[in-house]
Every structure is written in structure tokens, then in C-alpha cells.
Amino acid sequence: MLVVGESARIVHLGCRTGYPDLKVYESSDGADIVGVDASLPALELARNKAQVMGDVRIEYRPSSDGGLENEEGLYTHAMTLHPCVGADARLALLSEMERLLCPGGQAVIALPLRGSFQEIADLFREYALKHDDSEFSKAVEAALLARPSIESLSEELEQVGLSDVDVEIRQTSLTFDSGRAFVEDPVSRLLVLPEVKAWIGVEDVARPLNYVRDAIDKYWSEGKLELSLNVGCASARKP
Known part of the structure; x- marks a missing residue:
């Protein structure tokens, strides 16, 4: 372009x-x-x-x-x-x-664009539901609409x-072998995680991210996480 x-x-x-x-x-x-x-x-x-x-x-x-x-x-x-x-x-x-x-x-x-990192958004929703964190849930939903x-x-x-x-x-995906790989990968640390923090607008996302890391290992234990990216x-x- x-x-x-x-x-x-x-x-x-x-x-x-x-x-x-x-x-x-x-x-x-x-x-x-x-x-x-x-x-x-x-x-x-x-x-x-x-x-x-x-x-x-x-x-x-x-x-x-x-x-x-x-x-x-x-x-x-x-x-x-x-x-x-x-x-x-x-x-x-x-x-x-x-x-x-x-x-x-x-x-x-x-x-x-909208629809990117949808897998992470779904896990954030799950975290908010299990921990009864309504404010975080509202922040996630507002962020999805604002993307x-x-x-x-x-x-x-x-x-x-x-x-x-x-x-x-242009639709593509980012592949990660495990939850730890997602959290520690340079692509995540420099691009995905700062992006997630920016659009959610919540400064401290340590607990939700720890939940996401463990959930990835649980749900994708026999395969790789393919993170959607539009x-x-x-x-x-x-x-």
C-alpha cells in the first residue's frame, strides 16, 4: 500500500x-x-x-x-x-x-481490527464470570465494541x-505452543499484550493474564493455540 x-x-x-x-x-x-x-x-x-x-x-x-x-x-x-x-x-x-x-x-x-484476539477475549470473559468481576467484564465488552x-x-x-x-x-493467525509460550513470546510481550491492555483500559491485568495462561494449557493441551488476527x-x- x-x-x-x-x-x-x-x-x-x-x-x-x-x-x-x-x-x-x-x-x-x-x-x-x-x-x-x-x-x-x-x-x-x-x-x-x-x-x-x-x-x-x-x-x-x-x-x-x-x-x-x-x-x-x-x-x-x-x-x-x-x-x-x-x-x-x-x-x-x-x-x-x-x-x-x-x-x-x-x-x-x-x-x-474487530475480531482479532477473539480467543483471548473469550478467556477474559470466562475469568470475569468465574471471579464475579463485573467491572472487568464490562471493560472487556466495551473494548470489543470499541475495536x-x-x-x-x-x-x-x-x-x-x-x-x-x-x-x-488481511486475515492471519499467531500460533503458540502453550500458555507460557504465549505470555513469554516476544510477539506477545511487544505487540499482543500491550494491545490488549490498551483496548481494555485496565492497568493491572496480571491476574486475568495468569488465568489466560493456565486456561490455554488446559484447553489446548493436545494442540497449539492459533490466535486469530484480522x-x-x-x-x-x-x-
């Missing part, structure tokens, strides 16, 4: 460790890429990966330094992958992407002023 031409200047919001910046750079004709993230350790790893490539025009900045405040309209592309934020923060993120883009610039976003669909993501992109919106869904891939333009 990312269409990179000559003299491209790309900002990657929430870049974490820099994926897929190097791939984007290699496929472009010498694009300038600026990655921004709140995690200093993640940015350090991203810089190290870029340095291995030699003389590349890829820069990484902490989001706390306000370095993008005076860069309105300076980028031909703005992208973000799997932002682990709730609905309000997601809308603010899309608005920031629109602000940074030049006229005709492209915004690209990929994130889990974006193709239609609502399109509406959010248009709401912040973007046009030519195109959203498609990836929404969206592209839009700034008029």
Missing part, C-alpha cells in the same frame, strides 16, 4: 525497533525516513540496525523531545504499524499524521481530514 516515489520523506510514528524502515528504504530511491517512538531502548536498537546498513538517511527521535512540532506539512508519507492505543489516542495519532503530511501525501496504517472495523477506521481517517481512503483486511491495512491521502 505504501507508494514511495522520488524525494520521498517518510515519518514513522510509533516506530519501536525500526521495522520495516530498512525494507522501505531499500525499496525506495533514497528516501529520508524519520522514526519516532517513546521507548528509548527501542530507538537505540533501531539506530543500531540502521548503522549496520552504512550511510542511510534514517533518523530516530524520541517522541518526548517535541521534534515534530514545527514540521507540519513536511512529509510525503506518514505511517504507523499496530499502534497500541485506545480509540481517543488513535484518533489523535491519525490527526497528527494528517498534520505532518504535505498536500497529496499518503498516510498508511496497519492495525488489528475498529473497516467502516469505522475509514470514518476516522475521513474525520481527521484525509481522503481517497482505502481499507482492506489486520486492517489502510491508505489515505491529504487533499
